[in-house]
Amino acid sequence: MRFFIAMVAHETNTFSSIPTDRRQFEARDLRYGGELLEAYRGTGTCLGGMIEAAGARGATLVPSLAAAASPAGRVAREFYEEAKARLVADLGAAGRLDGVLLDLHGAMVVEDLDDGEGDLLAAVRRTVGPALPVAVTLDFHANVTADMVRHATLLHGYKTYPHVDMDDRGREAVARLMDVAGGRIRPVAAHRQPPLLPPIGGQLTARGPMRRLLDRAAELERRPGVVTISVFAGFPLADIHDAGLSVYVATDRDRALADALADELAALAWEHRREFVHTALAPREAVARALALEGGPIVLADMADNTGGGAAGDTTEILRELLRAGARATTVACLWDPGAVRACVAAGVGATLTLPVGGKVDPAHGAPVEVTGRVRTLSDGRFVHKGPMFRGLEGRLGPTAVLDVNDLKLILISYRWQTLDPEMIRFVGIDPVAEKLLVVKSSIHYRAAFEPLARAIIEVDAPGLSSSNLGRFAFKRVRRPIYPLDEM
Ligand SMILES: [Zn+2]
Numbered sequence: 001m002r003f004f005i006a007m008v009a010h011e012t013n014t015f016s017s018i019p020t021d022r023r024q025f026e027a028r029d030l031r032y033g034g035e036l037l038e039a040y041r042g043t044g045t046c047l048g049g050m051i052e053a054a055g056a057r058g059a060t061l062v063p064s065l066a067a068a069a070s071p072a073g074r075v076a077r078e079f080y081e082e083a084k085a086r087l088v089a090d091l092g093a094a095g096r097l098d099g100v101l102l103d104l105h106g107a108m109v110v111e112d113l114d115d116g117e118g119d120l121l122a123a124v125r126r127t128v129g130p131a132l133p134v135a136v137t138l139d140f141h142a143n144v145t146a147d148m149v150r151h152a153t154l155l156h157g158y159k160t161y162p163h164v165d166m167d168d169r170g171r172e173a174v175a176r177l178m179d180v181a182g183g184r185i186r187p188v189a190a191h192r193q194p195p196l197l198p199p200i201g202g203q204l205t206a207r208g209p210m211r212r213l214l215d216r217a218a219e220l221e222r223r224p225g226v227v228t229i230s231v232f233a234g235f236p237l238a239d240i241h242d243a244g245l246s247v248y249v250a251t252d253r254d255r256a257l258a259d260a261l262a263d264e265l266a267a268l269a270w271e272h273r274r275e276f277v278h279t280a281l282a283p284r285e286a287v288a289r290a291l292a293l294e295g296g297p298i299v300l301a302d303m304a305d306n307t308g309g310g311a312a313g314d315t316t317e318i319l320r321e322l323l324r325a326g327a328r329a330t331t332v333a334c335l336w337d338p339g340a341v342r343a344c345v346a347a348g349v350g351a352t353l354t355l356p357v358g359g360k361v362d363p364a365h366g367a368p369v370e371v372t373g374r375v376r377t378l379s380d381g382r383f384v385h386k387g388p389m390f391r392g393l394e395g396r397l398g399p400t401a402v403l404d405v406n407d408l409k410l411i412l413i414s415y416r417w418q419t420l421d422p423e424m425i426r427f428v429g430i431d432p433v434a435e436k437l438l439v440v441k442s443s444i445h446y447r448a449a450f451e452p453l454a455r456a457i458i459e460v461d462a463p464g465l466s467s468s469n470l471g472r473f474a475f476k477r478v479r480r481p482i483y484p485l486d487e488m
Helices: 022-028 034-040 046-056 077-092 116-128 146-151 166-181 208-221 255-271 283-292 317-325 338-347 446-450
Strands: 002-009 029-032 060-068 099-104 134-138 154-157 187-192 226-232 246-252 298-302 330-336 352-357 369-379 382-384 394-396 400-405 408-413 437-440 456-460
Touching: 002 034, 002 046, 002 077, 022 029, 022 060, 022 077, 029 034, 034 046, 034 060, 046 060, 046 099, 046 166, 060 077, 077 116, 099 116, 099 166, 116 134, 116 146, 134 146, 134 166, 146 187, 154 166, 154 187, 154 226, 154 246, 166 226, 187 255, 208 226, 208 255, 226 255, 246 255, 283 298, 283 317, 283 456, 298 446, 317 330, 317 369, 317 408, 317 437, 338 352, 338 369, 338 400, 338 408, 369 408, 437 446
Parallel strands: 002 060, 002 099, 099 134, 134 154, 298 437, 298 456, 330 408, 330 437
Antiparallel strands: 029 060, 187 246, 226 246, 352 369, 369 400, 382 394, 400 408
């Protein structure tokens, strides 16, 4: 069989003032044709799983475009149109196909276009016609819309947060696509959107309401006639009509069954809505508690400044508190400040300098902090993820400097990337396990790799654009009423 394969991925935080233009895609990932296969083969990603499963089943892949950028503000219309045109042109030139494999995010918002993936899938459907099966993997944070359901044959959402099953979903998409292409199944789908907008901090899948939902979904998925079930937690900070939790059930030709199972899961989510609400400690209280604990490393999770949720990655409230408290044997990973990196590079390794760091994007989330430190190391910011997330994939932090401020090591980076892998600390010569305190700018993903090495984890509710305190945001477009923005 012959399958077209492409990836277009962006999680858009519509509250962010950082535009997502072509440069942001170039900094993270923008590849064409065979490069897609080279870069992703053997990695713990959806594309990695698709490539492996296609190879194992003797399918030929026709690679097109792989485009991903760090979460930030709306995607530039010009870049989106360019990517869409490229994908559609490649599809038109691909020759005879048995199916299409797409790795999308599901929470991409384009300038003047709220439903990025719905529009992209409509274009794909127009190009390939109504009969060719289109299988799509989607992030757990997808804000799934009716257009996405209508134009795709099957959707496969991640079942974990932290996302450690991306390659499994890629393999699943290939297996089901072969079933459809081979005429063994004919999927019909039901989609439900209870009025529920779970904050990021309440979405983890290890326990709590998401675990309960996913366990029930897994039971239902084993029933005869069920093809696949996804429960999407949604991405609350993409302020669009369809933001929020949704349920997707596909069965083999059985619409009544799909409807019944989707209704059951939507009702279960709604019943437990209050358990999604998340609270954490203020920076001062969190730092005091961390310093009072024996041993280390104690992980302080800066949940609200998670670049993976579209936050700037340069807020300073926790850093300010650590300096005030005189914290030592501490690493802050990582602070996005390309200007500060340039100053460190100009000064050179071993030099001591005084400069303001962080707080450049949105001073309302914490002003720059003046520090005096010694440049400990400089690097080009390239490393390889060790997993469990993105295992084998190259990470790029851009020019990177470590500034040592009285044994508080500040990792300054030039490209925004979530602290989800201790390798981001190790590759600049710091042993994370030897530290007393580690600050990670991440909401949930850090747990996959940091939980096994952390003595304790303290969640911090500092200012920032990925805050789980949704009352801090002025929502304008999401459908109302919706819980917890409205008491229901
Ligand atoms: Zn996600």
